Amino acid sequence: MKDLLHPISLVTAALGFLCLMRDVPTRRRDPASTALVAVFLLSGLSFLFSITPMWEYFDRELGTVNLSVPLAQGCVIALLACQQVVLTYWGSPPEVARRRSRRWLGAGLAVIAGLLVLFALLTPNAPHPNDFTLYYAHDDWYAAYLTLYVTAYTIGELFLARACWSLARRSTRGSVRFGLRVVALGATVTLGYSAVRISNVIAGAFDASLTAWESFAWTCGDVGAMLTLIGWLVPTISDQAQSLQYRVKQYRSYYKLRPLWLAFYSEAPEIALPIDRVDPAQRRRFRGIAIKLYRRAVEIRDGRFVIRQYLDAEVRQTSAAHHRARGLHGQDLLAAVTADQILAGIAARADGSRPAPEQLTEFADAERQTSRPMDDIDALLDVASHLPRQPVRAPHLERVSA
Incomplete structure (x- = not known):
């Protein structure tokens, strides 16, 4: 299921990144726009690192098995922090936004550092691109690693959903309201992934397995991520459509x-x-x-x-x-x-x-x-x-x- 959904999510992230890059020259001084571009870049990288061929390529070239796990999940934590930066600048005065953004980015870096340390303590073994969580479910260090990741992931998604619903109610632009609600829906869907991963930790303590729920976890994670990316794109696509319409009107007016x-x-x-x-x-x-x-x-x-x-x-x-x-x-x-x-x-x-x-x-x-x-x-x-x-x-x- 992972190798079926991840390429679709990767294409969605890549198209969104290219769409946003079109406006970078005119918005290079806007921290929210920069953070949103980073969201799509990090999202695309997280999916790219998790695809089995890329996973095997890193294992072969770097000589460290399963390194794609902290790379992909580190990107996820970073993009969650960047999403909060976007919402902070959209909903708060610049002075307050700068202060809160530094806290979110600092928290994200702290979680990523913790994940890298815990991953280094895992016992190296053969590559497991499709069943990494199930294979390490009984490892105490991995239980700590997964607990830290899932806790940060769940908190980030809950904060994202709550902030998006709140900001959507205050926004005066229809495209922003709709887009934020789609983002909130996507964040809510990803909680299905969190639930399965939390259950993996609990099941490992009782020597149980949740193999049958892996497809559900990946489906919630990828579908939720795609909804989130699409929601972020809605205001940009709306603005670019209006800009294109205005430009077409200019051409028609010129010739008329x-x-x-x-x-x-x-x-x-x-x-x-x-x-x-x-x-x-x-x-x-x-x-x-x-x-x-x-x-x-x-x-x-x-x-x-x-x-x-x-x-x-x-x-x-x-x-x-x-x-x-x-x-x-x-x-x-x-x-x-x-x-x-x-x-x-x-x-x-x-x-x-x-x-x-x-x-x-x-x-x-x-x-x-x-x-x-x-x-x-x-x-x-x-x-x-x-x-x-x-x-x-x-x-x-x-x-x-x-």
Whole structure:
């Protein structure tokens, strides 16, 4: 059962580790994020060390039989401490979190040191990758080793489940609440593993065996661990999904604004912001979609400023009456009128026919409130949606707008 479930758990831990590593550069100063990355790394290592081929490889290369036991279980104790660090930073002020985190990490290191000492006192024997606990169940030193490990493991999982339920109730983010509850469920499931291992210690004292319960123990341990890892990933996956959605929206907005940009550029090419004088080392920044979209929006705003002195009040009134008759109202009406004003203003500038001062007006959507960065983009997109599908093109546009 162990060699069936551990590879699945290892893949889950590896995928989660890679998913979290994507955000490390932007969160390198966040102790909670660093600790969470360590949780997935240590979890993956614990499963890797316990798989029979890797167990046999260590025995063969290092010359110390069953060394995978303290390596794997040391990783488990360390990841339990790291999980508490994550929860401490999520639920406490930084000063308090730092102090409590040091205690958890110190306790974890103390338990790992104790496990190594007790393991060194075991009588060396042949490798037992599949029945190590059952084989050593009657050894007094192993009883002490297993008691220390299971006690620390059980306490860690109980604290984890309790802290996750408590923090989930206080969290305002849905993904965090759901993820923490899944973590708490996984920690609860792993207690089945603890129960069997505690029973192993008791059974050894009475010369009994719990061979029939080994599959149950490994199932609880692996299923609980996978649920825990999945729960930790939920907020990260949610954040990355929102980030991807936002990035896709930026790309779509950039290309949807092209007709509006072309309309201005065909009459006023001076709106294009020059980047040929930018330092080559910094020019890569201008290739990102966020900068390109921002640049396009600025150029469109510059284009609006250029033709502002050609806006005729009569055009605005006629356009408003026409679109009201079509059933438009609210922001949709203002965007449609603004699109007509832009086309009329571009044509007037091309002809050099400026309206009389008393006939000058503002863009219909000039009073639209844009409090967030994408609000301004949305306002421009609304206007672009009312432009003709085939705007006027200048022969040199493709090179500049690429």
